[in-house]
Amino acid sequence: MISKAFKTAFPYTIPIMTGYMFLGVAYGFLMNAKGFGIGWTLLASLTVFAGSMQFAGVALLTSLYHPLYALLLTLMINARHLFYGVAMLGKYACTGRMKAFLIFGLVDETFSINCSAEPPEGVSRRLFYFFVTLLNYIYWVSYSVIGAAAGQFIRFDTKGLEFVLTALFVVIFLNQWREQEKHTAAVIGVVSSVLCLMIFGQDHFIIPAMVLIAAALIVFKKRIGAEQRNGGHAYDAD
Amino acid sequence: MTQTEILITIAMMSLGTMVTRFLPFLCFPDNTKAPALVLYLGKALPYSVMGFLVVYCLKGVSVTAYPFAAPEAAAVACVACLHLWLKKPLISIGAGTVIYMTLVQLVFV
Numbered sequence: 001m002i003s004k005a006f007k008t009a010f011p012y013t014i015p016i017m018t019g020y021m022f023l024g025v026a027y028g029f030l031m032n033a034k035g036f037g038i039g040w041t042l043l044a045s046l047t048v049f050a051g052s053m054q055f056a057g058v059a060l061l062t063s064l065y066h067p068l069y070a071l072l073l074t075l076m077i078n079a080r081h082l083f084y085g086v087a088m089l090g091k092y093a094c095t096g097r098m099k100a101f102l103i104f105g106l107v108d109e110t111f112s113i114n115c116s117a118e119p120p121e122g123v124s125r126r127l128f129y130f131f132v133t134l135l136n137y138i139y140w141v142s143y144s145v146i147g148a149a150a151g152q153f154i155r156f157d158t159k160g161l162e163f164v165l166t167a168l169f170v171v172i173f174l175n176q177w178r179e180q181e182k183h184t185a186a187v188i189g190v191v192s193s194v195l196c197l198m199i200f201g202q203d204h205f206i207i208p209a210m211v212l213i214a215a216a217l218i219v220f221k222k223r224i225g226a227e228q229r230n231g232g233h234a235y236d237a238d
Numbered sequence: 239m240t241q242t243e244i245l246i247t248i249a250m251m252s253l254g255t256m257v258t259r260f261l262p263f264l265c266f267p268d269n270t271k272a273p274a275l276v277l278y279l280g281k282a283l284p285y286s287v288m289g290f291l292v293v294y295c296l297k298g299v300s301v302t303a304y305p306f307a308a309p310e311a312a313a314v315a316c317v318a319c320l321h322l323w324l325k326k327p328l329i330s331i332g333a334g335t336v337i338y339m340t341l342v343q344l345v346f347v
Contacts (some may be wrong), residue, residue: 015331047252065243067250074254085262087283089269106259115284160339166295167317167331173288185282189289202297213286
């Protein structure tokens with residue numbers, strides 16, 4: 001039962017294993033270059049586990065000590081996780097003792113898979129969610145430590161490898177698109193984000209985009225409510 | 239920064255991250271009792287958020303400076319076409335990434 005869930009979960013995480021190779025190694029390497037040893041990289045990856053925030057965190061660690069600012073910046077960059085939580089309330093409801101770990105590991109990539117994948121009949125959902133979360137956590141921590149230890153020895157030109165995560169989100173987006181007859185919610189997501197990116201710029205668009213998405217979803221509630229069907233099957237790894 | 243200050247800064251980053259991840263679950267420990275509006279958002283959000291994530295990944299791309307988002311546009315188009323054609327996620331993702339890496343490493347340098 002456990003190995004079946006693992007075998008089902010693993011293929012879904014292959015793009016993430018690839019994408020984190022670039023991001024994790026780059027993070028460890030950057031920390032090392034700024035004078036933070038493997039221990040600090042390991043600690044940050046184990047306890048923060050949020051890719052883009054950890055990159056922003058390097059700047060925090062190399063500037064003046066200001067814990068409150070560190071907290072506020074983190075809340076701002078990671079505010080999008082609030083949406084992931086709201087979206088996973090139902091799916092994570094009956095996961096028992098694993099629930100805390102699943103919530104702890106709810107990064108962008110894990111969310112994208114667990115919110116859209118439909119494990120086949122006979123595979124435990126909670127074990128599937130667990131392995132997707134655990135594997136992604138292991139990838140992230142391992143790669144960042146490898147980057148901290150050996151970043152300067154890795155010669156393979158990884159420029160552009162991070163696109164694997166963009167491609168993953170594009171694929172899931174398309175699967176969701178095909179699954180829905182009408183596309184109001186998907187269009188709201190893209191249009192609100194692009195609009196806020198243009199108005200507020202890349203460093204400040206996350207929260208305005210979230211507010212706009214939530215507001216638009218509420219305004220179009222009647223229309224989207226009628227479109228809603230069962231939300232599964234959007235992403236199958238093979 | 240001293241070691242203690244580094245430790246506290248990392249702790250703050252961890253705290254901030256965990257607040258954003260745990261808050262919805264702490265507010266609605268029993269999802270059946272959550273307000274109807276929250277349950278509705280929970281159902282509709284995955285579709286909007288995936289669009290947001292695509293934009294989020296491409297946020298640093300400039301359409302006004304060289305190479306005018308050409309590698310990203312070409313690679314996203316390849317992923318989309320391959321995926322609509324073959325419906326094999328790992329093939330679409332893998333081929334799109336190889337195309338993108340080739341473009342940024344060899345074509346638009």
